[in-house]
Each structure stands twice: as C-alpha cells, then as structure tokens.
Amino acid sequence: MAVSLATLRSNVELALAGRVAAPFTYRDRNILEIVSTGIPAVDSLAAGLPRGALTEIFGPACSGRTSLLFAALASRTAHAEACALIDGCDTFDPHSAEAAGVELKQLLWVRCQNIDQTLRATDLLLQSGGFGFIALDLSDIPLKVLRHVPLDAWFRFRRAVEDTPTVLVVLGEESNAKTCASLVLRLEAGAAHWSTTLENQAADSPRYPFSWLFDGFDVRAEVLRSRVQPVAGGAGFQKKLVSAGACGRSEIFETNAMWGYHTGASVEPKPK
C-alpha cells in the first residue's frame, strides 16, 4: 500500500512538473504587509489595508465609501506610490480628491463606460504590476449588472494580486467578491453635521439656509470578514494573515466637508 502511494505521489508530481513546484508540500499563508487607510479609526478597527490581497468596502450610497477611498489614496500617493482608479461609472471628482490630499500626478484614472471595460481594465492593470494601490469603483453600477459578474473574475483578481505589493480595493453597494476578499468592510452613514453662523443655534436650516454650512457626516465602519490581524507585539507595519479575528467590531469616524474647494465665491466680474 505504501509503495503504491509513493508511486501515485511521484506520478502526480511528474504530471504537474513545470506547473506546480511542490504539490504535496504544505504552503503556509503569506504574511501580508499592511498599509494605513489614512483614517486612524479604521486602522484601529481593521489594522489597515493588506498588500497582495483583495479588500472590499461596501455600503449604500452616501455611506462614506469614497471618503475612505480618498483617504487611502491620499496616504499612498503621499508615499510616492503609483495608484490607479478604475472608475466604473465615471463619477470620480478630481477637485474633491485633491482637497482630500490625493496627489493627482500619482493617480492613473481609467474612466470606464460599462462593466466589461471595468473588469478588463482591472485585469490589465493587475497584470502590468508596479502599482502600489489599485481601486476598482463599482459603486454606481446597477446591482443587477454586478450580480452577473462571474465569480471567477474575483478569483482571478485575487490570484493576480497575490504575492505583489499592490493593495486592491473594490468599492460597491454590496459585497461581490465574497470569499476572495481578505478584508471586507461595511460602511453606513451616520448623522450629518451642519454648522451655523447664527447666534441662535436652534434656528432651523430650512428657514435660514444661507446661514448654514454643511460640515461633514459620520460614518460607521464594520469589519465583516478579516484575515488580517496584527502580529502579537508587532510594533511596525508587519501583520500576519490569520483567520477572522476582528469581525463584528465597528468604529465611527467623522468626515470633514472641506469647504475650501467647492464654495469658492471669487468669480469673474459680471458685465455691467
């Protein structure tokens, strides 16, 4: 019996020679490098974004997905990493991104018109290599279209990004990558903040809208799945891939409306 097992084993190894180096050798899970999301609250919740793995951030519209993406992009571009954004519905706002601190020169923006272009562009960018951060924004693509994306696309992305220094982030309204994602974050919108210049703080916005400013909104982030956890006692960025440990925890962070960039009152003089 032992002889036949050894023969069978050698036959399998011979058949897979050239494709699989050691089919019967146990391959330990990789230790992933973690990078900051740019938001301390999310970093403390999810430990950060793993390189060489797929991270999924999902939530309804206005739930802060893009704010989290911009914060991560700002963090990566500040470290001179080449970043790419595959914009599934062409909704990226460069002004808002720059106000959030994104170095636009370090960002490759691919404006797609449909899901097919989006997936193919992602494939091309993952295969080209060298990018520190690749974001796939599927936020405004209809859910019925996204549900028709074959599951093997997500497996392909996971395999392509594996063993690379690239952070692959997928944004959507609901979770699409399923088990292919090493980290899944669900975001929900919290309260919106408005500030007023009136002395009477009770003055309501509908009556005095000119005296109110949109100040930002709260976002509640929850880890639904995570294979990423800091190594015990590790002080640096080195984290270890383990089974879900941080699931179920949630954290609230607050966004800032960045009034400087979109309410510029200085305009050209009107003709008299």
Place this chain on the structure above:
Amino acid sequence: MTQAIARAEPVLRDRAVALTDGIPPLCNVVAANDSALQAGIRWGMSKSQAAQFGAVEIRHRSREQEKAAHAALLDLGWSVSPWIEDTAPDTIVLDLTGLASLFGSEEEIAMELLRRASGLGLAVHVAIASKVDVALHAARGFPGITLIPPGEESKRLSRLPLSALAPAAEILETLERWGVRTCGALAALPVLQLSERLGQEGVRLHKLARGAISRSLVLAGPEMCFEEEMALDYALADLEPLAFLLGRLLDQLCARLAARSLAASAIRLRFDLRDSFEKDFQDLSAPPLPNPPSPIYEKVLGLPVPMQDSKMLLKLLRLQLQSDPPQASIVKIFLAADPARPRATQGGLFFPSSPDPEKLELTVARLANLVGNSNIGSPELVDTHRPGEFRMGRFAPAGDEPHIHRKAAAASAASLGKEARNSPPRRPAAAFRIFRPEFPATVKLCRDFPARIYFHGLSGNVVAASGPWKTSGDWWREDPWQQDEWEVDIRFDSSSGRGERAAANSRAQDGLYRIYYDSVRAGWFVRGRYD
C-alpha cells in the same frame, strides 16, 4: 545599391539580385551583386532580358532605401570612431587613432566593425592601413578583412584590379589595351613616360597604385537623423502585414540608435495613402486637379522615457493603429525616431515600487485602446472656477524623482514622529461623486428654498439645506455659467427605489447631495452626492 535592398529584405542576402532603374517600361539593370553577375546579368540589360534569368531576383531601385543604408553605414562608423569621412554612398573611412585601448588590436577592431555591420543589416569589407587611399582601395578590392602594415602598401596593392582605383573610362580602356590590369603592373611602369602619355591623371593613378599618396580625412559632421522609408509594390490595407513591415523598419531604426548609444524619445509615423477606387470613380466627372495631393496619414508616438526595444515600440504602434486606423490602403511607409539619451536610473532599496515606464506605457496604450484616449490619464485641475473643470494629462508617476522620495520620507517621518502621535487626528475629507452628465431635477420651493426634489426616479423632502452659493463666470465666452448651488440633505420617500433598499439605521434613507439652479439653462440639476 544591392546592399540597400538586402538590408530591407534580409532573405535576399544569399540570392542573386539585380536592380533596375528607369520609368517603366524602359527599365534597365543598374546594379547587381556577384551572384547575379556570375549568373550572366550585365549592366544596362533591359528588365525583360534580366527576367529571363530565373534564379535572379529583380527589384526596382529605391533611393529611400539607399539613403537609409548610407545613414546606417555612417552610424556604424560613428559607433566606433568620432572621426569619419563620408567618402561615397557605399564607402566611409574611419580614423582609428587611439581606439586600441577600447577595442584592442586592429584585427579586433575590424572584427568588431564586421559584427556591428551585421547587426545593422550590412555586409561590409574592412581594410586597415596607415594611409587613407590605401585602405579605401583595399576595402573596395579585397573581400573581408584586409590589414596592410606600414611599408607594405605597394606590395599588398599589387594584386588589386585597376578598376578599384576608379580611373576614367578612357584611361582604363587604354591601360587594358596596354595589358595593364593590376595595380602592380601599373606601378611597374616608368612615371615619366606614363605622364607623357596619360598626363597628370596617369601620374596620380601611378601613385595610388604604389600607395604613395598620403592625405588627411575630410571629416563628416555627426548627423542625428534616424529615418527609414519603404515604398510598397502593392498597396496594403490590413494591419497584420503592415505590422510585419513596421517591425522590420523599427528593427533597423533601433539597431541604428543602439549603434549610436541612443534611444527613441518619439516615433514619427507617416503613411502615403492611395486614393480609394470609389473616390476615383466619383471624381471621373470632375475636372482633374493639376497636382492632386496624395492623402497622408501621420501619427506621433510620444514616449515617456527613451526606448530602444523595437518589439515594445511595435506593440505601441499597433495599438495606436488599431484605435485610429488609416482610411485607405498604404503605398509608402516612413518612420523616424527622435533621438535621446537612454534612461539610466538606479532604483533605491527603500523607495516604493513604481511601474516600469516601458511596461506602463504599453499598459496605458492598451487601456486607451479599451476605453478611449480621452478616458485615461492623470487628472489635472484647470485654473478656473467653473464647476467640475479638469483635463486629462499623461500619467507619469514621479516614482524615480528624488524630491518625491524626500516628500515621502518626510511624510513617513511625520506620521511616525512624536508630534504626529500627540496631535489630534485630522478628519478625513467628505468625498464628492459627480454625476456625468448631471441629472435634471424638479425642485419645489418653499419661500425660495428647496423643499422637495424629484430626480432620476427618486423623490424626497429636503430636511436640511445650505445655500444658495452663487457662482458665475466666463461671461465673455459662448458658454458662460451662472449657478445657485445648494447642499441638501434629502430624506427619500419610502416608495422610491432608494427608500425600499434602505436598512433601518439613522440616515439610511437620507442622502447628501449638491444641487444647483442653472440660470443659463433655466433649470435645476443634481451635480452629485457626498459619499
């Protein structure tokens, strides 16, 4: 001339080739290689006579290819020595003084020249001598490598046929009638009597035959012209055969650039196109123009970093041609390269990885082919207050620039520094998503303020608003803008699509949007939403 053809069509190197010139049908043989001459081809034969030699390949003379072959020959010379003389279209003379420390002995230099010439698609004869004309005539008369030590010029040239000295036809005929057919026989003649019969030309030929003339080089100025041209016998319409020809031209171009230790910073492509048959047919009734311009297709392939890889350049050209193919079949191809110094960088151990520029350019070209040229790049903000204005620039990550690394290092230091740890964390910016194009909306006002809104199949009440923020500009242009912007918090109706999907949390049915009233178009629009 046959070298130029063999360089363009490498399969012809080992075959008998004859070149014809003239206006059809009056084409005569003007050049032939040794194999063709041995087969019986003679200069001046008509094309139909030459065609009777089945083993001989007949091609029409191409002056563009000859010019390119001559440029390649000059590049070969400049790749070895900075001092060269452009003696004739098929001959150059190099000054090898001081090259021994670089290449070794004279024989090694000659071997290196042969090797480099082969890389450029040329088959050359090399002769090295202490006098210019001796080397010149030895290279023209002897095949392969010829080394002539000083003092042995007369002896080594004695076997050289007189035609290698390129005398005038009458003098050559006279000398042949005398039975003088080699340089040795000419050198043996007494100079005085030769002068009496043939004049000063005879004396000059006598000196040349003895290797007695010593002169300086007439130096040629280095040219930076890298062009290749090919006229096609048959018009090409498909991309596949065209790519084959482009690949061959790019190989030649890159070999020439590599010989000069240069790379291409841009590739200029030009096709001469043939007028379509339909157009010709339509124009039959119209009076013909005196000099109708031939349609031309031009493309410039700008490269982010200088490249030498012909395969990579071919892929980029193919992608460009696929996205914007020529509208008619091609009769002539012209390629030119803008020379630049090759990129020489050393990556830092602690620097973040960035895409390889050559590979990145190929990826960007593929993506541009997929989504369109205008839909890929790096966004650049425009100096205007017009909402949403930007332009797409070339994506060139500054991964190799030191100042970026200094900035990155500073950012890292700041994030790890004590001050950063003690200071309160900065709030992330609320990101905004733009709807392109913006959604038209119906807004119900209550005391001049938005109270209810309908757009894109959604409806809801405005529970909080901020505005109006009035902006206007570009009144001097045809497309001015004048807008009243509002930030609104909309609570959507539960019957609308968004409300049905909403979960039971505090703001699930709310949405923070930016709307505006466009005074120019007299309507309400939704610009985008905060996310």
